Amino acid sequence: MASDDVVGAASACQSGQAALAAGLLKRFTAAMATAGGNLVFSPLSIHVALALMSAGAGGKTLDQILAVAGAPSRGELEAFVRDTVVERTLADRSATGGPCVAFACGVWSDKRFPLKKAYRDTIVQIYKGDAWTVDFQNHPVEARKQINAWVAKVTRNLIxxxxxxxxxxxxxxxxxxxxxxxxxxxxxxxxxxxxVDHRKFHLLDGSPVKAFFMRRLRLHEEQIACHDGFKVLKLPYKAVDESLPGFRWKQLASLPKFSMCVFLPDARDGLPSLLSRMTSRPEFLHEHLPTSLVPVGDFRLPRFKLTFQSSIVDVLKSLGLRLPFEPDTKDLTEKMEGAQLYVDDVIHKAVIEVNEAGSEAAAYTESDDDMGFSLFGDEPPPPKPVDFVADHPFAFFIIEETTGTIVFSGHVLDPSKEE
Known part of the structure; x- marks a missing residue:
């Protein structure tokens, strides 16, 4: 494939991932509207799960998977996951002072029906995964314990x-x-x-709860964009330890750049309408991110820890993915020897903790600008400081900026609850 074609395919898959993230956020939010709970999930993890599902699929089932994943073809989706996701976005940078990242894929097959060689090779070579044979029929408990142990190891026991x-x-x-x-x-x-603790956080219904708020007391600068009805804060993560011997600033240009972006509505009960606007177009999030530093006055963000776990079959069906879940499907036969397969369930679990030092997050799916001030001449007066006080429900995203990948997403309705 020519280099222009490779770039085009990666761009198409990236746009598909953004569209999937918007669709998932819309449907998860709708599903949780009555429960009124916090939300965290990994659009990237679910996107990779779809790619894994496509490996070994064929016919109309493969067409549905690719349509929901937003990929032109299985080969282009696999190349995107391998080159953009595994090799770049989710490459561990902890040795040089950047984010600690772990990504892993695993397949456990029953010993009665071994994996086909082509499918096993795809898991190992494309997704850098591992494959194991277990005895689901006679030792199902032990098999599940093995899977749980693998997840705990990959997620540093966060899950x-x-x-x-x-x-x-x-x-x-x-x-x-x-x-x-x-x-x-x-x-x-x-x-x-x-x-500070015991400060008011206002819920959607107007009632207050007590929460811990992280603050910066001195006048300083943050990356904030002010839009009609909402503000967006971008908090960058450290990409590298700048005190390391041999560090050069030009190194930063080639490194992944992760940030947490907080979308805060002006109105205390404005999150539902803001989410509706955000999910109307996949490009909305990236179009409204801050592009410069502004002076900040009152600045407060709550600490929070969220957990989410659910079957996402109904959500995927609502996005148009139905055939893999039908017992009579015949399009998943490229995976195992002697077995007619269908997908019984897709389980997604995500955890995130945001505190003064940074963020720690995990997900599992089963199937610098300077602003100067002059004291002389005819320079305009400095801009008024912008307040950013997240004392009411907001949405958040962890993104990798060079690729636009949305790694984690969610909303905080009540930071006092660890759900």
């Missing part, structure tokens, strides 16, 4: 269990999983001694 081992069905033939772990330090950490 220790995805399903109850005792609930494992003896009819399981294969489990395909991917897990993502991210831990990044803020480029400019918050001072713990400035964090």
């Amino acid at each position: 220790s269990e995805v399903v109850n081992p005792q609930a494992q069905s003896k009819e399981t033939l294969k489990v395909v999983a991917n897990a993502i772990y991210f831990k990044g330090e803020w480029r400019q950490p918050f001072d713990k001694e400035h964090t």
